[in-house]
Amino acid sequence: xxxxxxxYAVDRALVLLGSASGxxxxxxxxxxxxxxxxxKFLAETIPxxxxxxxxxxxxxxxxxxxxxxxxxxxxxxxxxxxxxxxPPRRLLGIATGLASFxxxxxxxWMTAGKAWGAFLRDEVTIGTIALSxxxxxxxxxxxxxxxxxxxxLQVLRLCLALPVAATGPAADAxxxxxx
Amino acid sequence: MDPAIVGYLMLxxxxxxxxxxxxxxxxxxxVGLSGLAATRGLPxxxxxxxxxxxxxxxxxxxxxxxxxxxxxHLALTAGLSERxxxxxxxxxxxxxxxxxxxxxxxxxxFATVSGSSVATAATMSRIAVPHMLRAGYSQRMAAGAxxxxxxxxxxxxPSGVLVIYxxxxxxxxxxxxxxAVVPGIxxxxxxxxxxxxxxxxxxxxxxxxxxxxxxxxxRLRSLGRSWEVxxxxxxxxxxxxxxxxxxxEATAVGAGAALxxxxxxxxxxxxxxxxxxxxxxxxxxxxxxxxxxSGLFSLGFATTQIPQNAAAWVGSFDLPPVLLLVLVxxxxxxxxxxxxxxxxxxxxxxTVFPVIQQAxxxxxxxxxxxxxxxEIGVITPPVGLNVFVVKGACPELAIGQVFRGCxxxxxxxxLLIALLIAFPxxxxxxx
Numbered sequence: 001x002x003x004x005x006x007x008y009a010v011d012r013a014l015v016l017l018g019s020a021s022g023x024x025x026x027x028x029x030x031x032x033x034x035x036x037x038x039x040k041f042l043a044e045t046i047p048x049x050x051x052x053x054x055x056x057x058x059x060x061x062x063x064x065x066x067x068x069x070x071x072x073x074x075x076x077x078x079x080x081x082x083x084x085x086x087p088p089r090r091l092l093g094i095a096t097g098l099a100s101f102x103x104x105x106x107x108x109w110m111t112a113g114k115a116w117g118a119f120l121r122d123e124v125t126i127g128t129i130a131l132s133x134x135x136x137x138x139x140x141x142x143x144x145x146x147x148x149x150x151x152x153l154q155v156l157r158l159c160l161a162l163p164v165a166a167t168g169p170a171a172d173a174x175x176x177x178x179x
Numbered sequence: 180m181d182p183a184i185v186g187y188l189m190l191x192x193x194x195x196x197x198x199x200x201x202x203x204x205x206x207x208x209x210v211g212l213s214g215l216a217a218t219r220g221l222p223x224x225x226x227x228x229x230x231x232x233x234x235x236x237x238x239x240x241x242x243x244x245x246x247x248x249x250x251x252h253l254a255l256t257a258g259l260s261e262r263x264x265x266x267x268x269x270x271x272x273x274x275x276x277x278x279x280x281x282x283x284x285x286x287x288x289f290a291t292v293s294g295s296s297v298a299t300a301a302t303m304s305r306i307a308v309p310h311m312l313r314a315g316y317s318q319r320m321a322a323g324a325x326x327x328x329x330x331x332x333x334x335x336x337p338s339g340v341l342v343i344y345x346x347x348x349x350x351x352x353x354x355x356x357x358x359a360v361v362p363g364i365x366x367x368x369x370x371x372x373x374x375x376x377x378x379x380x381x382x383x384x385x386x387x388x389x390x391x392x393x394x395x396x397x398r399l400r401s402l403g404r405s406w407e408v409x410x411x412x413x414x415x416x417x418x419x420x421x422x423x424x425x426x427x428e429a430t431a432v433g434a435g436a437a438l439x440x441x442x443x444x445x446x447x448x449x450x451x452x453x454x455x456x457x458x459x460x461x462x463x464x465x466x467x468x469x470x471x472x473s474g475l476f477s478l479g480f481a482t483t484q485i486p487q488n489a490a491a492w493v494g495s496f497d498l499p500p501v502l503l504l505v506l507v508x509x510x511x512x513x514x515x516x517x518x519x520x521x522x523x524x525x526x527x528x529x530t531v532f533p534v535i536q537q538a539x540x541x542x543x544x545x546x547x548x549x550x551x552x553x554e555i556g557v558i559t560p561p562v563g564l565n566v567f568v569v570k571g572a573c574p575e576l577a578i579g580q581v582f583r584g585c586x587x588x589x590x591x592x593x594l595l596i597a598l599l600i601a602f603p604x605x606x607x608x609x610x
Binding site for chain 2 (some may be wrong): 024025053054056061065078080081089092095103104107110137144
């Protein structure tokens with residue numbers, strides 16, 4: 001595997017992880033619909049349906065965060081940057097990429113600390129069942145960590161004058177439906 | 180440091196990062212964290228930064244976002260958009276500007292299962308624009324009708340923008356969704372009437388509108404074939420309005436029904452369903468990154484007291500509510516030309532909403548008006564997201580023609596906003 005392909009393999013893995021998180025949407029439907037129908041017609045509810053759905057959403061978001069970055073799906077205001085010549089645009093890309101990396105790295109550190117605290121205290125949800133919170137807080141930290149990794153790789157590519165994500169295996173994965 | 184100075188530095192820093200092209204979510208988050216560090220110190224920063232992403236996202240109401248995104252994907256996969264266009268064309272295709280009017284009504288139909296303006300424009304442009312161009316419509320009319328018609332996606336429930344507005348302000352999502360029904364239908368009607376009127380001055384459209392009316396049985400058959408669109412709308416809005424389910428639950432039931440419909444229509448094309456799940460995951464992550472970033476910004480900005488002081492300052496002028504409303508909405512016109520609706524709402528509400536509350540303006544009406552402003556934003560240069568989406572779907576279109584085609588619709592939007600302000604019952608009547 002060439003150095004260039006090695007850089008894009010991480011994108012591919014992150015996009016695949018994000019794809020797996022999409023399945024959480026399907027699970028939400030499979031939980032909410034029977035819950036609504038059971039409540040309306042049988043005056044029963046599925047135990048812990050709310051807690052499970054909430055945490056499926058957490059999975060969906062944080063496992064998809066880095067994949068969304070790999071696909072350049074985050075909202076950006078590019079009206080001015082797009083009009084700049086390539087060299088200053090690249091420099092701005094590196095500067096904003098580093099700032100984004102700093103943000104994601106800091107959030108990883110902070111949320112990991114919180115997850116560790118939740119693990120030590122065995123923090124649980126308040127509801128019909130007591131669900132351990134720490135695995136989901138770990139997912140939050142993992143999501144930010146993977147985002148930081150993806151941002152770092154994108155900055156590295158800009159420094160090496162490689163495409164950020166528009167071409168290469170990440171984009172191919174997206175096009176082929178793997179993404 | 181004086182909190183007010185921190186607040187101004189935050190606003191300046193945010194503008195700088197946004198203009199430099201940093202993703203809006205990260206820029207908001209970074210500036211918010213910096214503001215918190217300056218005003219509250221490191222212990223508070225550690226606590227808030229560590230806990231906020233989980234506490235903001237672990238919210239049952241918010242599962243409506245992936246569910247409505249997925250429902251839109253399923254409707255597209257099942258071909259509901261094509262059937263909606265065919266039905267609209269059968270009924271109004273023969274009148275002056277009929278295909279463009281049909282496109283608007285088809286957009287309205289698709290908007291009932293899609294909460295996104297961009298998704299509606301992208302879907303309908305692939306179906307309706309080639310039809311109109313083949314029939315001899317001008318590029319301007321064909322592309323303008325679809326780009327503007329796509330904006331109905333954010334107004335007619337379900338609406339991603341209204342979900343975000345509800346999240347940012349605490350206004351009841353049920354009330355917002357119910358209140359959006361009449362303005363959404365009214366917008367489609369005004370667009371249709373406007374197209375009919377403007378077509379008189381478009382020689383190409385006049386020449387192209389020579390089709391014979393479809394016979395009544397054919398019209399009824401086309402309407403019958405689009406029953407699934409009606410069914411999904413009735414399931415979602417009926418369940419909300421009848422109090423059978425919350426908006427989140429109703430959307431889940433709608434998405435479940437859309438899944439069954441899609442499975443029925445896409446035998447052998449299951450890959451498209453998988454693609455819908457993947458796109459839902461990516462879009463959801465991007466939207467929530469924005470919510471997390473804006474939450475951090477709001478936390479930091481609130482500590483500077485600028486929003487509260489701004490509300491008090493505006494209140495001191497004792498302006499009539501209508502004038503205040505117009506003044507507050509004007510900046511949205513400028514902002515909307517540069518950033519998307521979701522970001523615009525999350526960016527502005529920490530400052531603007533206290534002003535609106537202080538003035539006693541109905542927050543539901545304000546939410547609908549802000550949504551109308553986001554509609555204008557997606558068809559206004561230089562960003563005009565829907566314009567680029569239509570151009571992307573139909574590369575043969577000239578971008579200038581698409582923007583020109585949107586101009587009459589911007590005028591119609593101003594008229595609609597004036598109507599909604601003058602007659603608030605159009606918004607609040609169903610509540």
